[in-house]
Amino acid sequence: MWRLSPWTALAARVLPRGIGSVACYSKTVKGHSNPLYSPDNLLDIATGFHKRNVQAVYLDLPARFTIPVDDTEFPAHLRGVTVDMAQFRHRLKTQNISSSVVDQLNAMNFVWKPRQHRWNLNIMALKTFVSEYGHAVVPQNFVVPEDSPKWPKESWGLRLGLFVKSARATEDKLTATRIQQLEKLGFVWDVNSTWQLRVDAMAHFKTLHGHLRIPSTFEVPERKSWPQEMWNLKLGHIVKNARGRQNTIPSHRVEQLTQLGFEWKLK
Structure with a gap:
């Protein structure tokens, strides 16, 4: 019988069904030179899982699992063995996988990058x-x-x-x-204030004050001089965060703020 760990039981409730995510757990196999981690064994393991869930759209193997000693879907030499897929993927980077093995794994919709x-x-x-x-x-x-x-x-x-x-x-x-x-897709980063609302708030601040040197503690006041949808927006925090993330903000956003006159580095 498969022995499920508490983590695996939780994962089974979180991950999508029907993608071959059945697993069991015991101590992790560490050996970097362990012959277990070979392309042929990966194919045998994937085939065993695939036979158990032929209707799965994708074959997404668990992070770690132990193959039951009595499971005849797997070759005898793999039964009772604990497999760590992170180790497998690490080992495969240094090995040449034949096109035949790759083709057979792809035919089962094997997930290479979980x-x-x-x-x-x-x-x-x-x-x-x-x-x-x-x-x-x-x-x-x-x-x-x-x-x-x-x-x-x-x-x-x-x-x-x-x-x-x-x-x-x-x-x-x-x-x-x-x-x-x-x-x-129109993703909303902040349910109460989208990116465009933030940009509009910066533009409005500039209209009122003539600059964009917004204090880090500034919060839009509930005043008639500000559009109501901007009230209580923590604009100072937003600006501070943007400065600290210039290298990770998408280029089109950086350009949008730059054209507005945003100061990426305070003098």
């Missing part, structure tokens, strides 16, 4: 959400409905609301490419 794959799944789901609801403000508790023809099968059960929350919380760590992917 993190990028899960990002792509979330973007796919977000596109569908925007198509269905006309906006990208996803509720935090939103889960992609299962068995719905309106949604791609591989996204069923995906916790899209948590993905959106995480993207907002880690905006400063996202690449410019990923930020642009989200913004093309």
Whole structure:
């Protein structure tokens, strides 16, 4: 029988269903020279998982797992072995994988880059959400409905609301490419104040004060001189954060602020 760890049980509830994410856990195999981590063994392991879940759209192997000693879907020499996929991927970088093995893995829709794959799944789901609801403000508790023809099968059960929350919380760590992917879909970084609202607030500050040297503690006051939708916006914090992230902000945003007269370095 497969033995599920608490982490794996949790992951099974968080990750999309139907992508081959069954796993079990025991001590990690470390040996960097361990013959376990060979292209042929990877193919055997992937084939075993694929046989267990033929209907899966993608074959996304668990991060670490132990193959049961009595599981006949796997070759005898692999039964009872604990596999660490991070080790596998590290080892494969130094080995030549034959085109035959690559072709067979691709035929099973093997996931070569799990993190990028899960990002792509979330973007796919977000596109569908925007198509269905006309906006990208996803509720935090939103889960992609299962068995719905309106949604791609591989996204069923995906916790899209948590993905959106995480993207907002880690905006400063996202690449410019990923930020642009989200913004093309109308992604709202701050539910109460979008990027454009922030830019408009800076422009309004400049109109009122003649410059953009906004104090880091400045918060838009509730006054008639300011549009109501900008009230209480922590503009000083936004400006300070922008200066500290000039190298990671998408180029089109940098250009937008520069044309406005934004001072990236205070004198």
